[in-house]
Amino acid sequence: FIEVEHFTNQKLYNSRNISRAVVFKESTYFSENGPNSSLPSPAIVRATQKARHLSRSMTVRFEDLKLVVKYGREITIAEDLCLWAIRRFLPDQVPVPEVYGWCEDGGEFFIYMELTQGETLENKWKSLSKPERIDVCGQLRVMLSELRSLxxxxxxxxxxxxxxxxxxxxxxxxxxxxxxxxxxxxxxxxxxxxxxxxxxxxxxxxxxxxxxxxxxxxxxx
Structure with missing residues (x-):
């Protein structure tokens, strides 16, 4: 990994040669787990993945580290950069996981990011009442408006x-x-x-x- 203390907006959008292995040392992962801690290697991530199946991507949770790793052959650096940018440009308006780093190994791309606890909207939707669904749609509308403001x-x-x-x-x-x-x-x-x-x-x-x-x-x- 290349350790990054500060990754500026100018560098993010003007560079065409962004490193394929980056770790953000200023992220909360290192403030909570210690400055000398490290992200799990791709080998550890693969070994922790219990279910092996054909998919565009796979997700591995490290509950004790409050970390989730998304990886696969069809994952790209663009997904990392989008999350990174939204969190910095719209930190209070559009909630996204904090990105801790990324790397490429064996033809697969790995995204290391904050593990957000809770139930997904996809799983929760059927049990929501009509007023609750309307409220959720209102929240999504505000988020989309904020994204369009960029x-x-x-x-x-x-x-x-x-x-x-x-x-x-x-x-x-x-x-x-x-x-x-x-x-x-x-x-x-x-x-x-x-x-x-x-x-x-x-x-x-x-x-x-x-x-x-x-x-x-x-x-x-």
């Missing part, structure tokens, strides 16, 4: 993953789609979206020959 650098605007990477969400990626960005404008994104809805592009010599009757309905401003 602004990009006017000199470096794009549509894509943090750190100017292609979108990697499962809805934007499969074996038939071209890379989803990064896009320099809304028009570029709409052109890509239109392309993916015309059919299986891999079977057409020229995707532009496939008509899209709805492309003109997408506003590019």
């Amino acid at each position: 602004k990009q650098d006017p000199e470096n605007q794009f549509l894509g993953h943090v750190n100017c990477q292609p979108l990697l969400d499962i809805m934007f990626t499969d074996e038939t789609k071209p890379l989803a960005g990064p896009f320099s404008s809304v028009k570029e994104f709409h052109d890509w979206l239109s392309l993916t809805k015309r059919g299986l592009e891999m079977h057409w010599p020229d995707p532009s020959l496939i008509p899209d009757p709805f492309r003109d309905s997408l506003p590019d401003n």
